[in-house]
Amino acid sequence: MLENVTLRSLFRKKREGQKITMVSTYDYISARLCDEAGIDCVLVGDSLGMVFQGLESTLPVTLEEMIYHTKAVKRGVKRAFIIVDMPFMSYQVSQEEALRNCARVMKETGANAVKLEGGQEIAELVHRLVSVGIPVVGHIGFTPQSVHALGGYRVIGKKEDEREKLKRDFKALEDAGAFMVVLESVPSYLAKEISQPAKSITIGIGAGPHCDGQVLVFHDLVGLVEDIKPKFVKRYVEGAKIFRDALKRYKEEVEKGIFPSEEESYG
Ligand code: KIV
Numbered sequence: 001m002l003e004n005v006t007l008r009s010l011f012r013k014k015r016e017g018q019k020i021t022m023v024s025t026y027d028y029i030s031a032r033l034c035d036e037a038g039i040d041c042v043l044v045g046d047s048l049g050m051v052f053q054g055l056e057s058t059l060p061v062t063l064e065e066m067i068y069h070t071k072a073v074k075r076g077v078k079r080a081f082i083i084v085d086m087p088f089m090s091y092q093v094s095q096e097e098a099l100r101n102c103a104r105v106m107k108e109t110g111a112n113a114v115k116l117e118g119g120q121e122i123a124e125l126v127h128r129l130v131s132v133g134i135p136v137v138g139h140i141g142f143t144p145q146s147v148h149a150l151g152g153y154r155v156i157g158k159k160e161d162e163r164e165k166l167k168r169d170f171k172a173l174e175d176a177g178a179f180m181v182v183l184e185s186v187p188s189y190l191a192k193e194i195s196q197p198a199k200s201i202t203i204g205i206g207a208g209p210h211c212d213g214q215v216l217v218f219h220d221l222v223g224l225v226e227d228i229k230p231k232f233v234k235r236y237v238e239g240a241k242i243f244r245d246a247l248k249r250y251k252e253e254v255e256k257g258i259f260p261s262e263e264e265s266y267g
Contacts, residue, residue, distance in 0.1 A: 005040050005081040007112075007135060007179060013040070013212075014201050020213025022083075022203055023221070026052050026069040030218045032076035039080055041203075043115065043215060044070045046085040047144070051219050058144045061087040063101055070109035082111040083137050083180075088145040091116055091125065098125050102134055115182065117143040119169020123176040130177035138173035138200075140166060141207065142185035153230075155206070157190045167194060174200045182215060183207040185232070206232035 003009060013020050023034045024045035034042050048069055049061040063086075070084050084105050091098035102114045113135035116122055126136045141156045150156070157163045166186065173181050180201040183191050188208025195202040195211050204211035216233065219225050223235035224243070253259035 002038050002079055004079045007081075010040065010081065010180070010201060020201060020203065022213060022215035023218050024215060025218035026073065028072045028076040030076070031073040031080075034218065035077045035080045040213070041081045041083055041215075042073055042077055043083045044073050044085060044111070045115075045217065046087050047217055051217060051225065057147050058085075059088045059147075063087055063090045063104070066090075067105060067108050070105065070111050074110045081113070082109075083113045083115050084109060084111045085115045091122070095125055095128060099128065099132070102129055103132075106134055113137055113179070115139055117145045119165070120172040123172040126173060126176035126178050136176075136178045137203075138170075138178040138181040139184065140169045140173070140181060141183045144184075153185075155185045155187065157186045163190055166190065170194050170198070170200075174198065183211060206230060 010020060020041065021039045022041040022043055023039050024043040024047055025031055025034060026044060026048040031042050044066060046058040046061045046066065048065070049055040049058040052069075053061075055061075066084055066087055070082065074082060086098075086102060086105070090101045105111060105114055114129070115137040116126065117139040119138070119140050122138075126138065129136050142150065142154065147153065157166050170181060178200055180203060181198075182203045182205065183194065184204075185206040186204075186208075188210065191202065191204055191207035192210035198212075201213065202211040203213045203215050205215045217225075219239075220229075220233045221236050223237050223239040223241070226240045229235075250259065
């Protein structure tokens with residue numbers, strides 16, 4: 001039987017050089033599949049704004065929506081470690097508001113940790129959250145909540161000043177007590193430079209193979225998102241094609257009177 005995933009077991013994996021797996025997902029069924037497959041961490045990502053709601057960015061996602069989705073995910077998870085994205089502007093206005101919002105997420109959803117985007121500018125807040133017992137995951141590199149400020153979706157760390165800033169941001173989060181940091185869309189060699197001496201667990205997405213673990217969005221890895229495929233996404237199954245074919249067969253069978261047969265009918 002698979003053991004419950006805890007902070008201790010995640011750090012044990014890091015120490016022993018075993019890779020950590022994380023999947024970002026938003027509902028009961030997909031979370032249950034991740035849990036049954038032995039995925040270590042389920043992230044309720046605010047990417048749900050784009051993937052689940054069809055929005056253009058993660059910016060409009062609300063705290064209430066994150067709580068709603070996390071409650072659904074929690075019901076599907078028996079052993080994985082659940083991390084919740086704090087949505088845009090739920091932690092930037094003031095430390096008091098941020099504390100209150102993070103506390104709400106922890107109290108109302110039963111999640112294990114919160115994830116915040118940003119580096120040095122949120123370090124004090126991270127320290128405060130950690131000091132009241134809330135485990136924090138940082139997120140640096142390409143940070144989707146700052147898509148407009150960053151000038152669109154792109155790799156971060158191609159220029160020297162960006163590389164130096166990324167290292168300072170990582171150090172600030174680590175010193176503040178973030179137990180884990182997501183590195184998104186960062187050159188592989190830079191993620192290696194950051195990860196190798198790191199005390200915090202590093203999780204990559206578009207950051208190469210040298211992080212302590214990897215995260216992908218469920219809908220990307222099962223091939224449900226067909227129109228956008230960033231370089232870092234690997235589809236393990238062509239889900240959209242499989243589902244579409246099934247739907248076409250269902251339509252055809254209903255139209256031809258093949259479904260339902262006596263077998264699918266009550267006597
Ligand atoms: O929102 C999300 O799903 C994320 C991951 C892609 C890291 O932040």
